[in-house]
Amino acid sequence: MGEPPRLVATDIDGTLLADDRRLSPRTAGVLARITAGGTPVVLVTGRPIRWLQLVYDQLDAPLPAICANGAVVYDPIADEVLRADPLAPELLAEVARRLRAEVPGVSFAVEIVDSRQMRHEAHYPLRWDADADAIRAVESPEELLAAPAVKLLVRAGEQDPDVFVRVVAGALEGLAEATHSSYSGLIEISAAGVTKAAGLAWFAARLGIDERDVLAFGDMPNDVPMLTWAGRAVAVANAHPAVREIADEVTAANTEDGVAAYLEKVFGLD
Structure with missing residues (x-):
């Protein structure tokens, strides 16, 4: 991926948020600048929809989310579920x-x-x-x-x-x-078949974006399918060994704004 990615996908807990569940101003600012520049960012999380507000309260604007480990794709602007894959x-x-x-x-x-x-x-x-x-x-x-x-x-x-x-x-x-x-x-x-990778693949296809142009961040085993699927997979330094093993690169820990630091480098942000 020589060029900047066309889509950024990031896990929330242990990756984007610090251990106190706070989003740093630096990270919020980087995400806002990327989206303002035309690159979509999607949150890909095990969290349910009802737990997203804590994150949205710390962002400049709410971001689309793939929830419940890929089972739900959510548009927060319309408060609409775009796709759901439940267990019957x-x-x-x-x-x-x-x-x-x-x-x-x-x-x-x-x-x-x-x-x-x-x-x-x-x-x-x-x-x-x-x-x-x-x-x-x-x-x-x-x-x-x-x-x-x-x-x-x-x-x-x-x-x-x-x-x-x-x-x-x-x-x-x-x-x-x-x-x-x-x-x-x-x-x-x-x-069966419902993972973060499946939810993200559906979302990327909806935008006409190939997996080779997706940059993904994660820290835990539920992130492994997504990181394996994405064109570039980045683990935070605090990640589970299973994630570090399959990641293409490792950035700083969630407590050190690892996602923001990596995105600043990729997008040439000062």
Whole structure:
């Protein structure tokens, strides 16, 4: 990629944001200058739509987002979901059946209504999200799995996520995608073929942009498909070893404005 990219795609948490979930003025400024110059920027995240406002509040203008690990493509200006690839209720039921048989003490939550709402089993631990209007415990397993879900969330007590994701992926081989984006033991499941790469490929095609002209940034295993697909893949210095292994380059850490520093160099910004 000798020329500047035609599309910039970046993960949010651990990549664009610092560890306190703040976006630095430097990074916000660089993104604003790039988009003003005509190069689109898209956020590609495991976050649900309802978690995007924290980021949008720190940007000069909201950016389009590929949410729920590629299952939802969102236009914040129109507040419109452009594309959604949920797990159907029958598929959710089979995934849950396999995991209940394979994993002792497993508990589930689902992202529904294009990730604007979440439903969870009573014993599922809520570690970050407690919005009473959008989040609710269900009374039965059947209720949990009754609606299409853009993401199924899986926990089973304290787990090494790299080990746990292999267990879950093995149980669901050929049925669904399993990945993780944190070190807390949370596994995230999407429909087969639904990844950050798939969502980004759809978005890029909509703009008439080839993958060779896409620059992508990431830090965790759920970013690997996107980084493998993009023409240039850049890991932040704090990235998971699986991401550093496949990245074309490594920039500074998220706490040191690594994405902004790399973009300043690529676009010749002072």
